[in-house]
Amino acid sequence: xxxxxxxxxxxxxxxxxxxxxxxxxxxxxxxxxxxxxxxxxxxxxxxxxxxxxxxxxxxxxxxxxxxxxxxxxxxxxxxxxxxxxxxxxxxxxxxxxxxxxxxxxxxxxxxxxxxxxxxxxxxxxxxxxxxxxxxxxxxxxxxxxxxxxxxxxxxxxxxxxxxxxxxxxxxxxxxxxxxxxxxxxxxxxxxxxxxxxxxxxxxxxxxxxxxxxxxxxxxxxxxxxxxxxxxxxxxxxxxxxxxxxxxxxxxxxxxxxxxxxxxxxxxxxxxxxxxxxxxxxxxxxxxxxxxxxxxxxxxxxxxxxxxxxxxxxxxxxxxxxxxxxxxxxxxxxxx
Amino acid sequence: xxxxxxxxxxxxxxxxxxxxxxxxxxxxxxxxxxxxxxxxxxxxxxxxxxxxxxxxxxxxxxxxxxxxxxxxxxxxxxxxxxxxxxxxxxxxxxxxxxxxxxxxxxxxxxxxxxxxxxxxxxxxxxxxxxxxxxxxxxxxxxxxxxxxxxxxxxxxxxxxxxxxxxxxxxxxxxxxxxxxxxxxxxxxxxxxxxxxxxxxxxxxxxxxxxxxxxxxxxxxxxxxxxxxxxxxxxxxxxxxxxxxxxxxxxxxxxxxxxxxxxxxxxxxxxxxxxxxxxxxxxxxxxxxxxxxxxxxxxxxxxxxxxxxxxxxxxxxxxxxxxxxxxxxxxxxxxx
Numbered sequence: 001x002x003x004x005x006x007x008x009x010x011x012x013x014x015x016x017x018x019x020x021x022x023x024x025x026x027x028x029x030x031x032x033x034x035x036x037x038x039x040x041x042x043x044x045x046x047x048x049x050x051x052x053x054x055x056x057x058x059x060x061x062x063x064x065x066x067x068x069x070x071x072x073x074x075x076x077x078x079x080x081x082x083x084x085x086x087x088x089x090x091x092x093x094x095x096x097x098x099x100x101x102x103x104x105x106x107x108x109x110x111x112x113x114x115x116x117x118x119x120x121x122x123x124x125x126x127x128x129x130x131x132x133x134x135x136x137x138x139x140x141x142x143x144x145x146x147x148x149x150x151x152x153x154x155x156x157x158x159x160x161x162x163x164x165x166x167x168x169x170x171x172x173x174x175x176x177x178x179x180x181x182x183x184x185x186x187x188x189x190x191x192x193x194x195x196x197x198x199x200x201x202x203x204x205x206x207x208x209x210x211x212x213x214x215x216x217x218x219x220x221x222x223x224x225x226x227x228x229x230x231x232x233x234x235x236x237x238x239x240x241x242x243x244x245x246x247x248x249x250x251x252x253x254x255x256x257x258x259x260x261x262x263x264x265x266x267x268x269x270x271x272x273x274x275x276x277x278x279x280x281x282x283x284x285x286x287x288x289x290x291x292x293x294x295x296x297x298x299x300x301x302x303x304x305x306x307x308x309x310x311x312x313x314x315x316x317x318x319x320x321x322x323x324x325x326x327x328x329x330x331x332x333x334x335x
Numbered sequence: 336x337x338x339x340x341x342x343x344x345x346x347x348x349x350x351x352x353x354x355x356x357x358x359x360x361x362x363x364x365x366x367x368x369x370x371x372x373x374x375x376x377x378x379x380x381x382x383x384x385x386x387x388x389x390x391x392x393x394x395x396x397x398x399x400x401x402x403x404x405x406x407x408x409x410x411x412x413x414x415x416x417x418x419x420x421x422x423x424x425x426x427x428x429x430x431x432x433x434x435x436x437x438x439x440x441x442x443x444x445x446x447x448x449x450x451x452x453x454x455x456x457x458x459x460x461x462x463x464x465x466x467x468x469x470x471x472x473x474x475x476x477x478x479x480x481x482x483x484x485x486x487x488x489x490x491x492x493x494x495x496x497x498x499x500x501x502x503x504x505x506x507x508x509x510x511x512x513x514x515x516x517x518x519x520x521x522x523x524x525x526x527x528x529x530x531x532x533x534x535x536x537x538x539x540x541x542x543x544x545x546x547x548x549x550x551x552x553x554x555x556x557x558x559x560x561x562x563x564x565x566x567x568x569x570x571x572x573x574x575x576x577x578x579x580x581x582x583x584x585x586x587x588x589x590x591x592x593x594x595x596x597x598x599x600x601x602x603x604x605x606x607x608x609x610x611x612x613x614x615x616x617x618x619x620x621x622x623x624x625x626x627x628x629x630x631x632x633x634x635x636x637x638x639x640x641x642x643x644x645x646x647x648x649x650x651x652x653x654x655x656x657x658x659x660x661x662x663x664x665x666x667x668x669x670x
Contacts, residue, residue, distance in 0.1 A: 008670045009670050011670075012670055013670045016670065030486070030576065031416075031417060031485055031486055031560075031576075032382060032412075032413035032414075032416040032417050032486075032559075032560055032561055033380045033381055033382035033413045033414060033416070033417045033419065033474075033476070034380065034381050034382070035378050035379070035380050035417060035419075035478065035483045036378060036379050036380075036381070037378050037379070037480070038373070038378075038379055043370050043371060043372050043373075044370070044371050044372070044373055044379060044422075044475070045368045045369065045370050045371075046368055046369050046371070046423075046425060046458050046459060046473075046475060047367060047368035047369070047425070047459055048425035048426075048427050048459055048460060048461050048471075048473060049427070049461050050427040050428075050429055050461045050463050050465075050469075050471060051463075052429055052463055052464065052465040054466075055463060055464050055465065056463070077367075078367035078368045079367075079368060081366075081367040081368070082366065082367050082368045082370060084368065084370075087379075088381075090381060090382070090383035090473050091383075092383050092384070092385040092427070092471045092473075093385075094385055094387055094467075094469055094471075095670075097670050123381050124381060124382055124383055125383060126383050126384050126385045126471075128385050128386075128387055128390060128391070129387065129390050129670055130385075130387040130390065130467050130469060131389075131466065131467050132429075132465050132466050132467040132469070134385075134429055134465060134467070134469050134471075136383075136385060136427045136429075136461075136469075136471030138381075138383060138425050138427075138473035139368075140379070140381060140475075141368070143370065145372070148370045150366055151365070151366055151367075152366075224367075225366075225367055226367055241365065241366075335343045335344050335346075335347055335348045335351065335430075335432050335464055
């Protein structure tokens, strides 16, 4: 039997663990829990995300290395949104006995690639039998006291900045689901598929922001959230946590170049607002600070609207026109 | 429709989140990640466990509050085995849309009860759709530098101490699976069922051990592991990590009173060694220290054997008799 066909039940739990330990350097794994020292005077930051086969990924759209990368990137993106740097992750893997060992090793390879790119180590894990493949990751990070970013710091007078294009991940998913886009160049298609399969937590944007901020960002209010559940969801959550409203300008939405040509303006806006999984950061901050940050960021980042005292959250065609309300319900709902 | 019949799909994700936030006091939940300050000069300890419906629990044997309690207790037991105190947990819950909301609230109530009893708060979570109910918990704890307990500190000349009876959880499971035990008193049966449904992480035993140890336990070797995967598994893992062997004496195994009367000596020993989920601690330590600790612990704790230089791990009838080897494979295997 070729190694490619080997399943979990062929190998057994102990055999599988032996293989997976290879992906866990650093000596963290092997006790009931991992013990690690943090840098002095740091706060601990913790977040968790669960990915389920058939819901968050499938063999049809996602290679095993991409499953691993995305699971880690989704968690690291949450750390980036809090202004934290990664320490490490735990991996809880639920698997049917028929799962191919090569698939699992692919997931761990993808996990390792993402950790190598952004920092952090595998600190522990659990492996158990389940009818449904599920990847549960918890990420730990650290931040200097006073430097954590929160959703609740939005204030009227701020503008809203997105650190990159939105809708690319949704377009990539559509392409993977074999919605052919003959009018779109191959290079563009690869970019969108990469956006879906290999999202990048925006630690770089946080670092740029830090350079523009005084040492203690408590004195300069910045609200932050990642756009994992969609751009509209991020704006809505920030506004709700801050007790403010927002006005987004349709023509300022950072729609990926070429997307309107493919799917038309209406669907492009829908994917930008509600497509989800772009894993960019949505920041509310003073206009001058936003303009300075925008100059540091790569093309795609945009100032998309303003924070308002009224609680309405509207999409407008021009700042003066009446707008249509954004909806939390229109985004991805699990149930 | 009565509230008892309400399902996740009736309520929707946002409605369910609103209900679950009630179980998350402390203001940790509501950002991309939780930010918490640790006590000064502490090391961080992290562990994760995944529980799957039909594998680790089922409606037949486990009330929802017990599912929540056990999921937390399993993780806290790992922290106790490392000598750490709990900071908090994250909860990743995967659910079919048909799951009853009352069941989920029961799980969260059980989670809260266990955290109230032993310390720690809910620091975050994730909620997603899945065909299989899965509870993925990561627990964070802290420990003073130099005071963490490890598996690798067993040395020949030490004795092996179990902090309580083993096999009670397996007996409780058998009773829940409707294996009637007419000869056994109702009070005994309740004790075993409680052992299965409401296991207790042994922070108390660690505290007793600390009082007997000098300030820095690096100078007094103590190996520790919890017995979640069985007493035999714990002894085997400690020996493997320490490069030593062990001799367990059959008559010294801490079998719950009455169990031999019910299932006979052979099965009672099997359940004690391989039943699993007793969540006691298995410690290897100097004989005098073990004797002193035993005096502090409640009945059920026992010195069950000795650490040997030979790598064999044997169950013997008397210290002089030839023994039979323990097996890692005989314990609970997921695959």
